[in-house]
Amino acid sequence: xxxxxxxxxxxxxxxxxSKAPTAEGTPAPxxxxxxxxxxxxAAGPQPMSSKAPKSEERAEPEPxxxxxxxxxxxxxxxxxxxRGWKGGDVPFARHGIGARGGITMIPTWLLKSWFATHxxxxxxxxxxxxxxxxxxxxxxxxxxxxxGGEYIHRFNRVFDLAASVGYQRLAVPPGLWLTDxxxxxxxxxxxxxxxxxxxxxxxxxxxxDAIARVPLVVTKDVEFGIGGGGxxxxxxxxxxxxxxxxxxxxxxxxDAGGATAGTCNTPExxxxxxxxxxxxxxxxxxxxxxxDESDLSSPNPALFANCSKTKCNTSDLNAFGYRxxxxxxxPVIPVLNxxxxxxxIIKDAVGIAVTGGFQTGFYFGGSLQYFFGxxxxxQVGLTAAKKKPGRVTVxxxxxxxx
Numbered sequence: 001x002x003x004x005x006x007x008x009x010x011x012x013x014x015x016x017x018s019k020a021p022t023a024e025g026t027p028a029p030x031x032x033x034x035x036x037x038x039x040x041x042a043a044g045p046q047p048m049s050s051k052a053p054k055s056e057e058r059a060e061p062e063p064x065x066x067x068x069x070x071x072x073x074x075x076x077x078x079x080x081x082x083r084g085w086k087g088g089d090v091p092f093a094r095h096g097i098g099a100r101g102g103i104t105m106i107p108t109w110l111l112k113s114w115f116a117t118h119x120x121x122x123x124x125x126x127x128x129x130x131x132x133x134x135x136x137x138x139x140x141x142x143x144x145x146x147x148g149g150e151y152i153h154r155f156n157r158v159f160d161l162a163a164s165v166g167y168q169r170l171a172v173p174p175g176l177w178l179t180d181x182x183x184x185x186x187x188x189x190x191x192x193x194x195x196x197x198x199x200x201x202x203x204x205x206x207x208x209d210a211i212a213r214v215p216l217v218v219t220k221d222v223e224f225g226i227g228g229g230g231x232x233x234x235x236x237x238x239x240x241x242x243x244x245x246x247x248x249x250x251x252x253x254x255d256a257g258g259a260t261a262g263t264c265n266t267p268e269x270x271x272x273x274x275x276x277x278x279x280x281x282x283x284x285x286x287x288x289x290x291x292d293e294s295d296l297s298s299p300n301p302a303l304f305a306n307c308s309k310t311k312c313n314t315s316d317l318n319a320f321g322y323r324x325x326x327x328x329x330x331p332v333i334p335v336l337n338x339x340x341x342x343x344x345i346i347k348d349a350v351g352i353a354v355t356g357g358f359q360t361g362f363y364f365g366g367s368l369q370y371f372f373g374x375x376x377x378x379q380v381g382l383t384a385a386k387k388k389p390g391r392v393t394v395x396x397x398x399x400x401x402x
Contacts, residue, residue, distance in 0.1 A: 102365015139175035207233030253304035
């Protein structure tokens with residue numbers, strides 16, 4: 001008998017283990033209950049043991065790879081508005097068309113630089129003030145004007161580029177013009193150098209102006225700005241200048257009283273052509289053939305032209321044979337325009353501009369404008385700030401989109 005069996009017999013009967021083999025063949029735990037035969041395992045999947053492993057033996061899940069947070073876009077650099085700027089975020093139409101017009105004049109003091117006597121159109125009726133008389137004006141009447149059309153492109157709310165075409169009238173009343181070089185106050189006979197001058201001219205202008213206006217008021221309904229600018233262009237001359245010599249030993253003539261001696265002694269007498277009346281001068285006629293007395297509107301043996309206080313008969317002057325068209329006028333002249341302007345725009349559609357300046361004479365007028373096209377916001381006046389170590393700098397602002 002084996003030793004183990006003998007030992008067991010000495011201690012008493014050996015209990016029979018109730019431990020049945022499991023499905024996996026693992027012995028079941030011991031028990032004092034009598035052995036009970038377990039039913040055979042059912043076919044199909046068996047439930048797994050719910051016994052969890054010890055905490056220290058539990059498999060730790062692998063840590064998931066951390067997803068970096070999305071990068072936050074840096075805020076745009078701060079903006080700074082230039083001083084005096086308003087309304088940069090109000091959209092506006094960039095295209096416009098308009099009609100312009102006004103009055104224009106050549107100042108007497110400017111003509112005085114070349115002429116001892118002259119005539120002018122000063123838009124003030126026929127009266128001549130002392131200031132004008134002292135500067136040689138002998139006749140004053142009429143008013144010159146300009147009219148035209150324009151296209152406006154607004155690059156931004158400050159800067160406009162305007163292309164225009166139009167007509168400007170340059171006419172003055174006829175009268176006796178005497179150049180400053182020809183007149184000698186100590187020699188009354190120098191008055192004979194004067195010419196009866198007829199100026200009926202104008203020019204068609206083609207011009208481009210650059211205008212900057214500071215927007216003082218900008219709302220959705222109204223915009224108002226003041227500024228100025230300048231432009232260049234060409235003027236195509238129309239009309240003519242005709243001159244007829246006053247004649248030797250000038251004196252006066254009236255149809256009723258005939259010739260009147262001693263009436264044309266000073267330039268001031270040129271204000272009345274009945275006191276200083278043009279008459280035929282053989283030295284001025286290249287053909288040296290005097291007109292027939294009957295060729296004159298008021299026949300007279302001295303061959304005086306028939307004149308009123310301010311005007312002489314053109315047919316009589318033609319009868320002299322030397323009424324000449326001035327040939328020194330160029331067909332095209334340069335046009336320089338300097339201007340100041342204020343403009344009111346209503347509902348971003350209707351503009352009213354008032355403009356004055358100098359362009360072959362001083363002028364004052366206005367224009368009515370209509371704006372249209374896609375509207376855009378204006379970026380002029382906005383500047384972007386950049387931070388640098390130790391200081392802050394400001395970049396130059398955008399000039400707006402074209």
